[in-house]
Amino acid sequence: MANTAQSKKRARQIERRTDVNKARRSRIRTFLRKVEEAIASGDAEAARTALQNAQPELMRGVTRGVVHKNTAARKMSRLSARVKALSAA
Incomplete structure (x- = not known):
């Protein structure tokens, strides 16, 4: 448990940041899920x-420090390849 005033303040700040980051991560996942659903439905234009x-949205997560840069690049690359394959088929 936090003892000093500084550590108590840091604990409060971390709690607030955690809530904000959780919301950001959730928002990113929602956008990614919409892409996944469009791919699954077979609608190339919607995808x-x-x-x-x-x-x-994903790149904003990188800027904010919610997602690592390489993770975002990997997700975008894989989704792009799947969307491209869907529109080619």
């Missing part, structure tokens, strides 16, 4: 649109 909407 492309969902991917274009998800990309800035």
